[in-house]
Amino acid sequence: MTGTATGPSARQLGLRLRAPLVLAGLVLLATVLIGLAQSQQLRGELDPDATDPSGSRALRVLLEQQQIPVRRVAGAPEARVGGVAEDAGTVVLVAFPNRIPTEALRSIGSTPYRVVAVAPDAAALSALTDDVRPSGSAPVVARSPGCAAPPAVLAGEVDLGGRTYQAHPDTAEVCYGGTFTYGRTHGGGPLVVIGSVAPLTNERLGQRGNAALALAALGAGDTDKPAVEVRWLLTQPGQAGAGQAGLLDVLPGWVPLAAVQLLVGGFLVALWRGRRLGPVVAEPLPVVVRAAETVEGRSRLYRRVRATGRAADALRAGTLARVVPRVGIGVAPRPEAVVAAVARRAGQPEPVVATLLYGPPPVDDAALVRLADALDGLERAALR
Structure with missing residues (x-):
């Protein structure tokens, strides 16, 4: 009499796969939630069209209410020419100067435009000016002007921090504990160095004197050379003009975390489903044979x-x-x-x-x- 081998039933197969599927689902859900949270947090940072807390739509509206058009540009060539005749009334806001190649920054710094650089590092500053150098960092807190510059005195207490800077005493002026500095570019135009994005964001623009300081930094109300146009240079990682961007720069910020979570989940499943070797079992021999x-x-x-x-x-x-x-x-x-x-x-x-x-x-x-x-x-x- 012969028997027929049968595989596991659908119910048995479902019971076996239930735990791995639940674990994989939990890992996937956590990855999606964290990814959404991070994407919501970082999306539109300093973007003049973004309305989320880290964006700068509110500042753009204030500028346009004062008849100062804002044009978003993605590279140094667009920031240097086009739109308005080249004159000192053009303002170039460099949102992320550390992402821009040195040569592109040097071309911007060689113009007579007013340049506003947000949290530049030493290399970016060297391409723009000889007047200002980094000196350290500080937390973002409410700060008093600490200088006699009229825009800072008018704005009063603002939210500033991030990078701090030191300046040449004859050609530049340091305010707010080194987190806000005035100077001159290589081309002779006004230079404003801001240590943090805080006073430019939708979240903080309406607090303290942040709006007044942001408008003054961009030349609104300047009696000598008032701003006639703001060219908002916003270069994201991986875009043209952003320099050598690595793979991690191009990927969304939540991808590495998701990959790590998937690896951890796979390792846990392997530990759970892997074959385990138990202790050695002594079995009685069926026959004992003498050595001789x-x-x-x-x-x-x-x-x-x-x-x-x-x-x-x-x-x-x-x-x-x-x-x-x-x-x-x-x-x-x-x-x-x-x-x-x-x-x-x-x-x-x-x-x-x-x-x-x-x-x-x-x-x-x-x-x-x-x-x-x-x-x-x-x-x-x-x-x-």
Whole structure:
């Protein structure tokens, strides 16, 4: 009678897959939620069209209410030419100067435009000016002007922090504890360096004097050279003009975190479903065989076929294998050398030793027994 092998039923398969599917679903849900949270947090940062807290739509509206158009540009060439005739009334706001190649920044700094740079590092500042250099960092808190610059005095207390800067005392002025600095570009135009995005965002623009300071930084209300247009240079990672962007710069910010979570989830599933080796289990043997059983069995076979010669050869070979290494006569010695060395070691005559080790085979079982006893005595004498 033969049986038919059957696979697991649909119910059994569902029970097996339920836990892995639930775990994978939880990991996927957490990844999506975190990704959405991060995308909502970072989307539109300093974007003049974005209405989320980190965007700058409110500042754009204030500028346009004062008849100052705002044009968003994506690269240095657009920031330098087009739109309005080149004059000192053009303002270039560089939202993320550290993402822009040095040559592009240098081309912007060589114009007579007013340039507003947000949190530039040392390399970006060197491309724009010789007047200002980074000096450290500070938390974003409410700060007092600490300088006599009219825009800062008018704005009063504002939310500033981030990078701090030091300036040449003859050509630049430092306000708000180094987080807001006035200077000149390489082209001779006004330069404003802001250490943080805080006063430019929708979230903080309406607080304290942030709006007044942001408008003043962009040239609104300037009696000498009022702003006639703001070119808002917003270059995102991976866009043209952003320099050498790596793979992580191009990917959304939540992708690396999602990949890590998927790896952790896969590792947990592997631990849960992987084969485990338990402790060693001692099983009783079905048959216990004595160590001498094979020797006795071979002896009975020799006796049954009356192979006394084969038995004697086996006994002599065993004796030689145990005695020769102890007498120190080298590898594969000649029989004469073996007999002489063993006789000298055992204290027996050489003819007797030669007969025991290399003599004729015994003629019957009794002679085989006597040979075995004699070999045993010779071995004990040679090995003592």
